[in-house]
Amino acid sequence: MRHICIIGNSAAGVSCAKTIRQTDSESKITIISQENYPAYLRFKLLDFLYQGIKESDLFEFAKDFYKENNIELVNNVVTHIEPEKKRLYFKEKGFLEFDILVLACGRKPKFPDIKGTNKRGVVTVYNFDDAKQIIETLPLIQTVCITGSNYVTEKLVDFFAQKNIEVKLFCPQLKINSESKSIEYITDSQIQEILGNGDAKAVKLSNNKIIGTNLVVYADILVPNIDLVKDTPIKYNNGIIVNSSMLTNIENIYAAGDVTEITGREKSFSWANAEQEGTTTGRCICQI
């Protein structure tokens, strides 16, 4: 029986597994995720923050999926892979052997190279844990520092301003369409260090000013998560390079979703695109 391992339990990984199971009930399928949850609708995290949708709605997407499709879900961090030995290795001990590997490991936050980004209260809005941390911190904060320039930034600024939390926004280009007086645009300096012991307590700016805050949000710092293919023969550029069958340059190793790069094609970082690439991968694995 062949063993298909999928690193990534989100749009690309889940759609790949679903597609395989449509025609192949024999192969053993293992999905691995470093997040200790079943798959959830990542693109609805902002709606969850706004309290518009319930936690259960976020997780509805794949609730019974694993059991119904005979798929094993493993919660662990993959630290490296050995394509020649067809093995992947876990942070929490051990390894798995695969016949086919699918890298559906998405994007990851890349924090700026300053001191203190590892403190509690320094977050991005990439995963469910980030969203929960923001919600838990809300009653404790009067001020939030936000860095970013995309639509996530705009939504976050609006979210905090509505809660009468003072927003210090570090993005000279971004003007938020809001009447709120609690938004201050900081254009003449940047965050140079995050101060505090275990928890963020303040930020020090490049003009030496200090702003007290327990929450620092980096809203747009996601990059394709190519860590696992560095130091392997698998080719990558900004993302893992795949052909139109989502195959890397190594036989039996595919990649799908936000982590990929297809030469000559503009990348779309979207849920629909990740699902589509996962489906294509599943079809190519099953040759349908």
Ligand SMILES: Cc1cc2nc3c(=O)[nH]c(=O)nc-3n(C[C@H](O)[C@H](O)[C@H](O)COP(=O)(O)OP(=O)(O)OC[C@H]3O[C@@H](n4cnc5c(N)ncnc54)[C@H](O)[C@@H]3O)c2cc1C
């Ligand atoms: C806040 C926010 C808002 C968004 N809004 C929209 C929107 O409105 N519309 C839209 O289309 N898209 C939106 N997106 C983008 C969309 O969510 C992504 O394009 C989509 O989730 C990509 O899916 P993916 O399967 O490629 O990877 P991801 O969803 O990033 O999932 C990656 C998976 O890999 C796992 N993983 C990574 N590394 C390892 C490792 N070393 N070991 C084990 N597991 C690992 C993770 O645990 C996770 O399960 C938004 C994203 C965010 C963060």
